[in-house]
Amino acid sequence: MGVQMVQLEHVTKEFDETNVVNDINLDIRAGEFLTLLGPSGCGKTTTLRMIAGFEKPTSGKILLNGKQVDDMEPYKREVNTVFQSYSLFPHMNVYDNVAFGLKMKKVSKDEIRERVTKALKLVQLKEYGNRKPKQLSGGQQQRIAIARAIVNNPKVLLLDEPLGALDLKLRKQMQLELKHLQQTLDITFIYVTHDQEEALTMSDRIVVMNKGKIEQIGLPREIYEKPVTRFVADFIGQTNIIEGKVTAINDDTATMEFSGQAIEIPNSQDIALNEEAFISVRPEKMKAGTVPFEGTINLKGTFKERIYVGSVTKIVVTMPNGEELTIHESHDNIEELTNTNDVYVSWNPKNTVVLKK
């Protein structure tokens, strides 16, 4: 760890005069599992394709293991890709698919046999060498695509939404397998997904992208618990975004007015007196009750509805200004609330996250 494996310096990619990727700086360490996360069209796949060499950056530099590669053809780069659609060669059997990269590098027949067998074993499809890709299930094809990439011992493995086409259960299973595989092989993984849960589950670090720019880079926990921007807070998991005017600023704290009530928020560079501020509070950090809780922030509103969603119960409370806050409560500690009740929504101030605008 610590060695820079992939570096992007001021990388921009234009398609038809729009910046799909806009001035990105990113250092990816050797051996880490890094996820590029964002909605479709945010530039994550384009970024991946530039690292693979399928697209050339309009400006900026890409370094691979310290060497500048942005003009290098894809077949000369020590990276391999697992494609979204698997892209297995339909006219070759599984063995030849996996052996393809080694054959291109003129590796000896015996070594090819040994390495292909090992790679197929690693993805638990040792017996399937003679099958055609078409004869395999989606999950099996996915594993072959992974075997075909890792058999070349790449420095970096690029994965473009590789689990997108699988059903939920298989996807969960493959997420863990991929994570274990990455730890076993100690290869740098760059993983592209729009699925935030997948990103949180698998990654060492997550890069959240939006509209061609990086919104935040951090550990999964930081991304979830300390989102920096409104976009990140909104995109990762569910949250309550509360907007209000800053009425006072002290040393460590500040006061914000929301729906006629004062909220104490942490002081931060992102707020200024008499200006709008945004905070995010996760629904599971909130409680709802008929009387104010002690030692916490309390907002008074009226009960709207409760929705049972299995793992938790969602409670929706309407604020005097008409905005709604959502609370996730575990089933054991829910007070009976009815439509006529005044409800206090409360949370610990340390769970308040101040967002950039």
Add this chain to the structure above:
Amino acid sequence: MMRPRTKKILFSFSLLVFLFFYIPILFVIIFSFNDSKLGTVWTGFTLEWYGSIFKNSQLINATMNSIYLAVITTIISTILGTLAALALHRYTFIGKKSVEFLFYIPVVIPDIVVAVALLAIYGLLNMSLGLNTAVPGHVAITISYVMLVVLARLSSFDNSLEEAAKDLGANEWQTFWKVTFPLIFPGVLAGALLAFTISLDEFVISFFTLGPGDNTLPVLVYSMVRLGVSPEVNVLSTIIIAIMFIVVFVVGLRMRKGGDVK
């Protein structure tokens, strides 16, 4: 479910179509064994014409010419047509739509126009006609078919396969021969066969652009039937039918066995 009456009508109709197609061919085959020199009356069974046809040097010569032209045409058209299809599939350039349109024109333009145009050019260039002067015309009318067939095949080609190949270390050349070509090969083969049969069958352009002494099979047969349908023409037709039948049968059998290559 189809109603029984509809079924009956459809069946009779199909039968009629088949009879319409195959009865003339059946007659040709039967009369190739006819003893009479005049093609119209049955006088008795003979294999005499099957012997004499192989001694007819004119006929053999014309057959060789036809095959020669078809092979040359197929090679040129298949290579150029495939390259054109690849270019049109892969690249976007200014005027692409017009270029594509230009490739459709030879399919609908009458052969006679191509023939006359070529003749005019040859006249202008003061070229003497021979066997090879028919090649440009044959290529011109077959190249579009090859291109269209290969283009159709390419439309179902997943471009990420080429990226996958390059990602795995194959350069452009290796990518083409290891991945792209094997996958479009059925289209290329179909285009080549189409070009071959069109060239073999081609009459108008050959008639106009061949030299005086050079005949292809259709041109020779045309000159032969002007003096009445001789039994030798029937024999020739029967042999061609037999060969085509065997070819189609074998290809069909192989395709069923191998399944679709894709």
